[in-house]
Amino acid sequence: MSNSRQDVVPDTAETAIAAEQEAVGVRYVRLDEMRERAVRRLREALATRPTTPQSVGEREAAANFQTARLAALDAAESGLVFGRLDLHDVEAPRYVGRIGLSADDGDEEPMLVDWRAPAAQPFYTATALNDLGVARRRHIRTRLRRVVGVSDEVLDPDDPAAANSTGLTGESALLAALSATRTGRMTDIVRTIQAEQDRIIRADARGVLVVQGGPGTGKTAVALHRAAYLLYTHRERLARSGLLVVGPSPTFLRYIADVLPSLGETGVLLADVASLRPGLTATGVESSASAEVKGRLSMVKVLQAAVRDREELPDGVETVVVDRTKVEFTVEDAKQARARGRAGRRLHNEGRVHFRRAVVEIIARRYAQQLGADPLGGSNLFSRRDLEEIAEEVATEPSVNELVNRLWPRLTPERLLTDLYDSPARIRAATRGWSDAERAVLHRPAGAPWTPADVPLLEEADELLGTDPARAAAADRQRSVLVRQAQETLDILAGSQSTDIEDDAEAALSAGDVLDAELLAERQVEVDTRTAAERAAADRTWTFGHVVVDEAQELSAMAWRTVLRRVPTRSMTVVGDVAQTGSAAGATSWEEALRPQLADGWRLEELTINYRTPAEIMAVAADVLAATGSGLTAPRSVRSTGEQPTAEPVSEAELPAAVAATAARLSEQEGTLAVLVPPSRLAEISAAVTARLPGTSVDAAADLTGGPVVLPPEHAKGLEFDAVLVVDPVRIVAEGVRGWSDLYVALTRATRSLAVVHPGDLPPELAKLR
């Protein structure tokens, strides 16, 4: 039997709620059963007594799997069921929710369809004109396990409303979500994903997908839901290789940290570029000029030159001492040894081994010539074997080692960069064609803390220097221990082999026949029970199955290289807005940022609807957007609040007190509040606001879930607040490297109220505020 459109009788609210309560209740019962089963299996796994290293691994893997399963089931508790589709050709309604629940009676239609499954897609994309088989879409609202409301859309092309459609899916549910007060933590949007967002979320995982969208168009939300979608669709591959989300700052990462867990996904690594180098916290601060210079692609050449510069020639003849005999080492000798070190385009630390060998050979030969010269003019008195022994002795001579270390030192990235920054001479040698002013910004005394812009350079240097032989040797040692342990395991297995099946050739196949110690050792290495995210966080050479980059417009060329190295398959989602770029090293067009890195290997999608900023505020921001010179048009706001932004002129002297008073007024309303200030006023304004509102937190220490926060625009990027107070917009513009973009960011953070307090006049670009 098929449902026809006429079958969709508009229920009364009460009957609909009662009916859905029953349907939802049944699904919660099922969720409880699944949870109990997962708990049982977790207990079983933990209760097993592993006897072999292999079974330790299996137990851990089973326990980890059930723990992740439980986390996903727990995450589904709130709002388990949120949608229902009545289809033309399917009798039973299809319920859509946070996870999939199969039907227990072998029914084809599952009890609940995971929002990421193809069967759920019409919930997000069906329209009256293209109904995808859907007669009615119902949004179900629940509180705890109780259904508190439903809203229906009948998808009928003959309905006059269809022609005037806003193009929004589930408009009332959407507007309710958008008007809700914010908590300081981003939430998921599974109930109300819009069609243009859904297309991006479900796009093919292959290749680099770039999403350009104005403020509030849901780029972050879309990127995170896409991550959840890809984890669902390519579960096995991504569980092994891991998924990385790169965001602009720790504050931002805290802001988005709950979204993926709330979608049941716990194994994702969130990081900013500054923390991409394991073991390093780059907290140093530097001028935007030096960050810009360090972010340039030409730094690759600079680092290459800096490395070559450390493969030195002596100023003149060097003298080393071998067994108390002086031996000369000439510039020509050094050239020869260097050529051997560099042959085959070896990386620095690998080449060093060859350089060293060459130096030792040259010195040994010369020493032998001096000592073994036949006084009668015949050939050298030393045999080949003698020469080998001499070389061994030369290799241990301290003066020879000192020479090698001086001419071709073993380098870590940290040492290379520290020495480079510290020495104007080294900087000059590595920066052909640079101006003195550019060189000067690189100079920095040794011992200064690493900055975020140093991280991509350290990573690049790692690539140029090559495997540190010391590190490689340590890894080798570790491996031989494992092989020895594995051999012992095999011996034990062989010893315990049953003897009464000896005649049966097939049964007598012992573990040693199918496994050798090397292989077993490898398997032990694999029995590393950390999640991919945990292992990836500790390993700079880890490559991910997919990488999401948020606020990607801020990445410098060097940062791009660091990120791209982590994803050789180029399966990436890159989201950002080139009108919001604040850093001097960032991008003003995707073409300019990505072409040097990816040539044509990326595709562009756009998001056009602003879900955050009310129309009243966006009208002001649009003029500022025009002033950024980006040529982009402002996204269309989906809602207006009727509340006009306010502007309050004050004198310079009154400013702190006026800001504190306005902040106090705004903080009386429910929700979150941010005071966004030019960097130079951060101290003064935060003191005034904190005095008035003691729960205030400031900049890097900002607790978005607590009281008001005071931030410079740069650090408000990607965040949102119910109310925003922008202080001294003229100075925000003046102080930023791309000041109009900073102001655009500041003005577009509010979901409800915007106030501006300004000393002096407002510029014409803010005329709408007057």
Ligand SMILES: Nc1ncnc2c1ncn2[C@@H]1O[C@H](COP(=O)(O)OP(=O)(O)OP(=O)(O)O)[C@@H](O)[C@H]1O
């Ligand atoms: N389909 C949706 N349903 C409900 N809320 C949505 C939807 N799309 C976006 N939002 C909400 O709109 C707000 C803005 O989204 P988001 O932060 O992802 O935008 P953005 O494009 O990343 O903004 P910015 O460029 O300013 O960083 C968030 O509160 C988000 O939850």
